[in-house]
Amino acid sequence: MSTLAAQRRHDPRAGDGTREPDDGRPAPTAHAPRRRGWWIVALVLAVVAFVWVFPFLWMVSASLKSPGEIFAGGLNLIPETLAWENYGRAWTEGRFGQYLLNTVIVTVTTTAIVVVRCALAGYVIGRYRFPGSRLVIGIFVATLFVPTGYTIIPIVKVSLELGLLNSLAGMILALGGASNVAAILIYAGYFRRMPADLEEAAIVDGAGFLRVFLRIMLPLSMPVTATVGILTFLATWNAFFLPLVFSSTNPDLRTVSVGMQAFVGENSTDWAAMAAAGVISILPVVVLFVFMQKYFVEGIAGAVKA
Amino acid sequence: MASQTRQRRRNLWIYAFLMPTFILYGVYTIYPIVASYWYSFVEWNGFSAEQRFVGISNYEAVLADPLFWSSVRITLLFMLVVAPLRVFGAFFLAILLNSPRLPFAKFFRTVYFLPVVTTTAIIGVVMRFILDPGAGPVAAVVGWFGLPPVDLLGDSATALVTTALVYVWKFFGITMIYWLAALQTIPQDVYDAARVDGAGGVRIFRHITLPMLLPFLLIITVLTIEDCFHAFDLMQTMTAGGPFYSTEIIEIYIYRWAFAASIPQLGFASAAAVLFGVLVLVLVALQGWATLTSQRLRSQSTEKGRA
Numbered sequence: 186m187s188t189l190a191a192q193r194r195h196d197p198r199a200g201d202g203t204r205e206p207d208d209g210r211p212a213p214t215a216h217a218p219r220r221r222g223w224w225i226v227a228l229v230l231a232v233v234a235f236v237w238v239f240p241f242l243w244m245v246s247a248s249l250k251s252p253g254e255i256f257a258g259g260l261n262l263i264p265e266t267l268a269w270e271n272y273g274r275a276w277t278e279g280r281f282g283q284y285l286l287n288t289v290i291v292t293v294t295t296t297a298i299v300v301v302r303c304a305l306a307g308y309v310i311g312r313y314r315f316p317g318s319r320l321v322i323g324i325f326v327a328t329l330f331v332p333t334g335y336t337i338i339p340i341v342k343v344s345l346e347l348g349l350l351n352s353l354a355g356m357i358l359a360l361g362g363a364s365n366v367a368a369i370l371i372y373a374g375y376f377r378r379m380p381a382d383l384e385e386a387a388i389v390d391g392a393g394f395l396r397v398f399l400r401i402m403l404p405l406s407m408p409v410t411a412t413v414g415i416l417t418f419l420a421t422w423n424a425f426f427l428p429l430v431f432s433s434t435n436p437d438l439r440t441v442s443v444g445m446q447a448f449v450g451e452n453s454t455d456w457a458a459m460a461a462a463g464v465i466s467i468l469p470v471v472v473l474f475v476f477m478q479k480y481f482v483e484g485i486a487g488a489v490k491a
Numbered sequence: 492m493a494s495q496t497r498q499r500r501r502n503l504w505i506y507a508f509l510m511p512t513f514i515l516y517g518v519y520t521i522y523p524i525v526a527s528y529w530y531s532f533v534e535w536n537g538f539s540a541e542q543r544f545v546g547i548s549n550y551e552a553v554l555a556d557p558l559f560w561s562s563v564r565i566t567l568l569f570m571l572v573v574a575p576l577r578v579f580g581a582f583f584l585a586i587l588l589n590s591p592r593l594p595f596a597k598f599f600r601t602v603y604f605l606p607v608v609t610t611t612a613i614i615g616v617v618m619r620f621i622l623d624p625g626a627g628p629v630a631a632v633v634g635w636f637g638l639p640p641v642d643l644l645g646d647s648a649t650a651l652v653t654t655a656l657v658y659v660w661k662f663f664g665i666t667m668i669y670w671l672a673a674l675q676t677i678p679q680d681v682y683d684a685a686r687v688d689g690a691g692g693v694r695i696f697r698h699i700t701l702p703m704l705l706p707f708l709l710i711i712t713v714l715t716i717e718d719c720f721h722a723f724d725l726m727q728t729m730t731a732g733g734p735f736y737s738t739e740i741i742e743i744y745i746y747r748w749a750f751a752a753s754i755p756q757l758g759f760a761s762a763a764a765v766l767f768g769v770l771v772l773v774l775v776a777l778q779g780w781a782t783l784t785s786q787r788l789r790s791q792s793t794e795k796g797r798a
Contacts, residue, residue, distance in 0.1 A: 223592045230587065231595070234602040237660070241605070243628055244617050260628045302511035309505045316502065321509065328520055330775050332720045334742035335768045338530060338749050338761055339523035362519030369512070394504040425612040425724040426742075430750055442612035446728060449616055456620060463613045474608040478601065481608065485665055486672030 241467075247460035248272065255456050268457060275462040279452070283437070284444035285465060291357055291428070291440060292421045298361035299368060299417045300410055307372020308398055312379075325366045333363070333426045341430055353438055356431040360421055368413045371484075375409045376402060412484035415477050422470050441466035527768070530761035537755040549762035558736055559763060562744040563770070565651060569740060570719040572655040577666045577715050578708070580659070585670030586700070600671070604664035611661065615728025618657050619644065644730055647737035654729050654738050658722060666715055673707035674700070706786075713778045720771055741767045 242262055247255055248271055250264040276282045309315070310322060340359050341350065349355030383405075384397045392400065403410075425442045432438035439447060441462075448462055474481060531549055533542040553559050584603065588596050606614065621627050624642040633641055643653040677700065685695050723742040726732065732739030732747065739747075745767065749760035 220592065223590065224594060226587055227594045227599075230593075230599050234599060238602055238605060239628070240614070240617050240621055241609070243621060247620065256626050260631050298511075298515070302515060305508040306512040309508045313501075313505055315505045324521070328524065330717055330720075330771055331520060331524065332742065332767070332771060334720075334723060334745045335527060335764045335771075336520060336523035337745070338757055338764060339526035340519055342526070342530075342757075343518060343522065358515065359519050362515030365516075394501060398508075419608055423610040423612070423724075425610075425727070426746075429727075433750060442610050442724070445613050445616050449619075456626075459616065460620070463617055466613050467609045470608050470610065471605070474605070475601075482600075482604075482668055485668045486675075 244460050244463050244467075247457060248464045250457055252455065252457050255460075271457040271461040272465070274455065274458040275448075275465060279444070279448045279458055279462050280436075280439075281441065281444060281448075281462045281465050284439050284441045285469075287353060287438060288422060288440040288442075288466075289469075291353055291360065292418055294357045295360045295421045296414055296417045298357070299365050300414050302361070303365055303368040303372055303413060304403065304406065304410065307369045308376050308402060310369065311373030311376035312402075325369060329366045336363075337426065337430060340427070344431070350431065351435050351438070356428055356438065359427055359431065360424060363427070365417070368417065371413060372406065372409055375406055379405065408480075408483075411477075411480045415473070415480045416484045418473070419470060419481070524768070527761050527764050530758055531765045533758045535758045537749075537757045542758075545758065549758045550766075552759055553762045553766060558739070559744060559766075561736060562739045562741045565738065566720075566740045566770075569651065569655055569658075569722060570716060572652065573658055573719050574712065574716050576656075576659045577663055578712050581663055581666035582670050582704075584663075585667050585674060586696075588667070589671060589674045600667075603667055606661045607664040609661075611724035612728045614657075614661055615725050618729055622653065645734055647733075647735045650730055650734060650737045654726055657729065658725055661725060662718060665718070666711060669711045669714065670704075670707070673704055673711070676707075677703045709778070709782050713775075713782070716774065716778070741770075 246262045246264055249267050249269070250271075251266060251268045254265055310318065344350040344355045344359060347355070349358065379402065383401055387397050387401055423442065424440070428438075428440040428443045429446070432440070432443055436447065445459070445462055445466060448459055452458065530542075532544060532546060534545045534549070535542040587593060588600055588603075590596070593599075622629050622643045624630050624640045624645065629643070630640050633639075641649070643649045681699055681703075682695060685699055690698070720742075722740055723746070726738055726740055726743055727746070730738040732743040741763065745760050745764050748756050748763065
C-alpha cells in the first residue's frame with residue numbers, strides 16, 4: 186500500500202487515482218492504464234476464484250436440494266426448496282453423527298500426542314548435544330519422505346499383534362506415531378534460536394531440567410505449538426489411508442472421510458444426503474481455517490524458509 | 492565428579508524426553524520400514540500366522556506384472572503433469588497476489604487456499620458428483636456448447652488427466668503459499684532502490700525478483716514432487732484406480748493387493764511397497780544432489796562476481 190502511495194507522489198501525471206475513466210476509452214496518462222490493469226487482474230482472479238470454490242458452493246447447494254432436483258441436473262446453485270431433511274438422513278442413516286464424533290476423538294487425541302512428543306524431542310534435539318544425537322537426527326532426516334503406502338502393511342500387523350487393530354486407540358497411536366519429522370525439526374529450530382541467558386538465570390535460581398522446560402521453554406514456544414497443532418489437526422482430520430484400513434472390519438470406527446466412502450458405496454443414489462454428509466465433514470475444518478488462517482499459512486511458509 | 496553426575500542426570504532427562512518419540516516412531520515408522528523388507532521375502536495371506544520364506548520370488552512376480560509397471564508409469568506421469576502446473580502456475584499467481592497494487596489480494600489468497608484445508612477423501616466424492624456425465628454441472632456446461640456428454644472419470648483416455656487436474660486444484664494453494672513465503676524474503680528496500688533508479692516493473696521483475704527466487708525453485712519443486720506421492724486419498728475416492736487401471740498409482744496397487752483383494756497377498760504387496768520406497772528414495776536423492784550442485788554453482792558464480 187505504502188509503495189502505491191509513494192509511486193503516486195513521485196509521479197505527478199498519475200493524478201489522484203480516484204477519477205478512473207470507466208468508459209473503456211484508452212486512459213490519457215501513462216500510469217492510469219496500469220492501475221486499471223490491476224483492477225482487470227482482480228476481475229479475472231475473481232472469476233477464477235468463483236470457479237475455484239464452485240465445487241464447495243455446489244456441494245452446499247446440493248445438500249439442500251430435493252433428490253429430484255439434483256437429478257434434473259444443471260448449474261443452478263440456489264435450491265427451489267430447502268430440504269434440510271438431507272442432513273437428518275446423513276446424520277442418522279449415514280451415521281455421520283457417529284463418524285463425526287470418532288473424527289473429533291481421533292483428531293484431538295492424535296494432535297495432543299504429536300504436539301507433546303514433538304515438543305519434547307524437538308527441545309532436546311535443538312538444545313543439547315548428547316551421545317547418539319547425530320544418529321537420532323540422521324534417522325529423522327532419512328525417514329522424512331516415507332509414504333504411508335510403504336509402511337501400512339507392517340503397521341496393521343503390529344497393531345493386530347498388540348490387539349489394537351479394532352480400536353480407535355490403535356488408529357490414534359498409528360496416526361500419532363507416523364512420520365512427524367517436520368514438526369520435530371520445526372520445534373528444534375525454534376528452541377535452538379532461543380537465547381541461552383533465559384535458562385541460565387533459571388538454573389542459577391536452582392531450577393532443574395524439567396522446570397526449565399515446563400516453565401520457560403514451553404510457554405515461549407506457543408507460536409510453534411499453535412502451528413504444529415493446527416497442521417497436525419488438519420492432517421489427522423483429513424487422514425484417509427490409515428483410518429480406512431483400521432476400520433475395514435469394524436464400521437463403528439469410521440472417521441468422516443472413510444464414512445463418506447462407505448456411504449457412497451451403500452447409497453449411491455442418495456446424492457443429496459451425500460452432499461450433506463460432505464458439508465458436515467468439511468465444515469469444521471473450514472471454520473477452524475478461517476479463524477486460525479495465520480497459523481496455517483505461517484506453518485506452511487516455514488517449510489520453505491527452513 | 493559432581494559435574495559428571497550432573498551430566499549423567501542431564502542425559503537421562505534427554506533420553507526421557509526422547510522416549511515417547513522413540514517408542515511411537517520406532518513402532519509405527521522405523522519398524523515398518525524394516526519389516527517391509529522381511530515381508531517382501533515371505534508368502535503370507537494375512538489371515539494365517541504362517542509366513543513361508545520364498546526368497547526373491549515376490550520381487551520376480553511384481554517385476555513380471557505388467558500392471559505394476561503400468562502403476563509406476565502412471566505415478567511418474569502423474570508427477571510430470573502435476574508438479575510443473577503446481578510449481579509454475581502457483582508462481583504466476585503468487586507474483587500477482589504479492590503485488591501491493593492488487594485489490595482484494597488477501598481475499599484471493601484465502602479463496603485459492605481453501606481447497607487445501609478440506610478433506611481430500613470427501614473432495615474425491617464431491618468431484619465424482621461434479622464430473623458425473625448425467626447430472627453434474629460439468630456435463631451441463633458441456634451441454635450448453637451442444638457437445639455430446641463426456642464421462643471424464645469413466646473414460647480411461649481422460650481419467651488420469653482429469654484426476655491430475657483435480658489434484659492440482661486441491662493442492663495448488665500450498666505451493667502458492669510456498670512462493671508467497673519466498674517472495675517475502677526479498678527485502679522491500681531492494682525494490683525501492685531499484686524504483687528510485689528508475690527501473691520499471693518488468694525490469695525489476697527480471698533483474699531482481701527472478702534471480703532472488705531462483706534458489707527457492709528447487710526447494711519448492713522438491714516439496715511439490717514429494718507431495719505427489721501422497722495422491723492415494725484423492726485417487727482412491729475418485730476412481731479407485733480405474734477405469735481399467737488407468738489411474739492406478741503405486742499406492743493403490745499396493746492397497747489392492749494387500750487389503751482390497753479377497754485373498755490378500757501381503758508378501759507380494761510388500762515387495763511392491765519396497766520397490767516404491769526405493770523409487771521415492773532415488774528421486775529424493777537425485778533432488779538432494781541437484782540442490783547441492785546448484786548451491787555449489789551459485790556460490791562459485793558469486794565468487795567469480797566478486798573477483
